[in-house]
Amino acid sequence: MNILAGLGHGWHNVHDANGLMITVIGMLLVFSSLLVISLMIRWTPYFLKVVARYFPEEDLALNGNVKSVSETEVVAAISAAICYSMQSTEQQ
Amino acid sequence: MEFFFEFIRTTGFYLLTPGNVIMIIIGAVFISLAIIKHFEPLLLLPIGFGMIVGNIPSIASMPLSVYDAGSVMNYIYFGVTQGIFPPLIFLGIGAMTDFSTMLSNPKLVLLGAAAQVGIFLTLIGALYIGFTPQEAGSIGIIGGADGPTAIFLTAKLAPHLLGAIAIAAYSYMALVPVIQPPIMYLLTSKKERLIRMAPPRVVSKREKIIFPILAFLISGLIVPGCLSLVGMLFFGNLLKESFVTERLAQTARTALIDIVTILLGLTVGASTQAQTFLTKQSILIFVLGATSFAIATAGGILFAKFMNLFLKEKINPLVGAAGVSAVPDSARVVQIIGQKEDPHNHLLMHAMAPNVAGVIGSAIAAGFLWSLFVK
Numbered sequence A: 001m002n003i004l005a006g007l008g009h010g011w012h013n014v015h016d017a018n019g020l021m022i023t024v025i026g027m028l029l030v031f032s033s034l035l036v037i038s039l040m041i042r043w044t045p046y047f048l049k050v051v052a053r054y055f056p057e058e059d060l061a062l063n064g065n066v067k068s069v070s071e072t073e074v075v076a077a078i079s080a081a082i083c084y085s086m087q088s089t090e091q092q
Numbered sequence B: 001m002e003f004f005f006e007f008i009r010t011t012g013f014y015l016l017t018p019g020n021v022i023m024i025i026i027g028a029v030f031i032s033l034a035i036i037k038h039f040e041p042l043l044l045l046p047i048g049f050g051m052i053v054g055n056i057p058s059i060a061s062m063p064l065s066v067y068d069a070g071s072v073m074n075y076i077y078f079g080v081t082q083g084i085f086p087p088l089i090f091l092g093i094g095a096m097t098d099f100s101t102m103l104s105n106p107k108l109v110l111l112g113a114a115a116q117v118g119i120f121l122t123l124i125g126a127l128y129i130g131f132t133p134q135e136a137g138s139i140g141i142i143g144g145a146d147g148p149t150a151i152f153l154t155a156k157l158a159p160h161l162l163g164a165i166a167i168a169a170y171s172y173m174a175l176v177p178v179i180q181p182p183i184m185y186l187l188t189s190k191k192e193r194l195i196r197m198a199p200p201r202v203v204s205k206r207e208k209i210i211f212p213i214l215a216f217l218i219s220g221l222i223v224p225g226c227l228s229l230v231g232m233l234f235f236g237n238l239l240k241e242s243f244v245t246e247r248l249a250q251t252a253r254t255a256l257i258d259i260v261t262i263l264l265g266l267t268v269g270a271s272t273q274a275q276t277f278l279t280k281q282s283i284l285i286f287v288l289g290a291t292s293f294a295i296a297t298a299g300g301i302l303f304a305k306f307m308n309l310f311l312k313e314k315i316n317p318l319v320g321a322a323g324v325s326a327v328p329d330s331a332r333v334v335q336i337i338g339q340k341e342d343p344h345n346h347l348l349m350h351a352m353a354p355n356v357a358g359v360i361g362s363a364i365a366a367g368f369l370w371s372l373f374v375k
Helices: A011-016 A019-054 A071-091 B002-010 B018-036 B041-054 B072-081 B085-096 B100-104 B106-114 B117-129 B133-144 B147-157 B159-174 B176-187 B205-222 B224-241 B246-270 B280-308 B317-323 B329-341 B348-373
Strands: none
Touching: A011 A019, A011 B117, A019 B100, A019 B106, A019 B117, A019 B205, A019 B348, B018 B041, B041 B159, B041 B246, B072 B147, B072 B159, B072 B246, B085 B147, B085 B224, B085 B246, B100 B106, B100 B205, B100 B348, B106 B280, B106 B317, B106 B348, B117 B133, B117 B280, B117 B348, B133 B147, B133 B159, B133 B280, B133 B348, B147 B159, B147 B224, B147 B246, B147 B348, B159 B176, B159 B246, B159 B280, B176 B280, B176 B317, B176 B329, B205 B224, B205 B348, B224 B246, B224 B348, B280 B317, B317 B329, B317 B348, B329 B348
16 A cells, blocks of 8 residues: 555655755754853853852742752752762762 | 434444544553553553543534534643643643753753754655645654644644644653664764763752743744743743742642643543544654654764764763653653663763753744744
8 A cells, every 4th residue: 555645745845845944944943042042051150150249149948938848859869969979989 | 112223323332433443442552551561651541541532432413522512522622722731731841840950061952952853854754745834844843752842833733633643742752762772772882872971060049040031032032933832831940940939830840730631631632533543644644753753863862973073071972862852751761771881870960951952942943833834
């Protein structure tokens, strides 16, 4: 059974719908958006250092804005610390 | 007696077609996969049961199915067809996502962009086969490996393909541990799989709060079509990271996303009636979807290798496979494959960066295709 029968397949469909152009522009848009986001992430710490000179970052947890830390989060934090410690030891 | 025979003619047994039986069996297989194999149970179980519900035939005068105006299922399905449910799911995803790994290593964001090549190459494939541009865009988005995004875009561009595309997208998300490893082994050497990456740096609270606002502004201004998805994703994340709306974040990542997942899964499953689902088009959609997913995985890996040509601190190319946005399954697969080569190599946190970047990338791609093909 030819599954493509009756569908009118061919490169002319791609050409007519500007398929290649859509692909190029689409990928460029996705890349440029994420590239700008990536650059923004990279530069944010530098910007925040300047801001911190005038508005020092407060510890939200100490100010009582955080009611409680769940047990799962504590376990995740401990696991991450162990994992980090193991990696550092092995690299040495 | 005539009443009795008339009633018999209204029963499902009388009206059942072989197609309905096949779909009910497929629904049962989905439920089995969810329960026995634990393949995306939160999605496959509601979808599987929905498939069974949707393939119980009823007489025309009784509004029961998702396609019958006025039926209960039709009202719920409204959330799918109008693209209401996917943004709500994104809100929940945002409220449960920690972007720290991405913020600590921003170059990994680009892997999430590279993996979107699957969407656009599949679009070309679908156009070649003979699908309309709207249909081709909806099929291509399966390669984004993001169920809600696929449903959102298909509801806007090609609602008649919604059942097939949603089932394909969620099936391939569930099959991430099966589809990705062979491609990962094929495209990487043992030496590359052994690469260790530096542990992520600690990210400050302010960075975490500023990120969703700025990232939303950037993506929203470049591609306004992605506003509903990306906007809700970052809004959910801001609820989480701001620390002052913990109750809202908690609701978004638990009760809300659970309710929406149930309603979406059930009605998407119920939309797969044999008459509309068992078609040649559906088979093609499944084939193209698998291709799209494979290309996306390969795109991420190959781009990681390309980046390594210029980087001093090398990236483990396996991490590129997580650029498809099946969060967190593809990141988990990266961790498993990496640990098979080196049990002490922990790639999970690194893989989460392209993984969440992939969610943003696929939503941007969807927004672009929507703005391009909207009638």
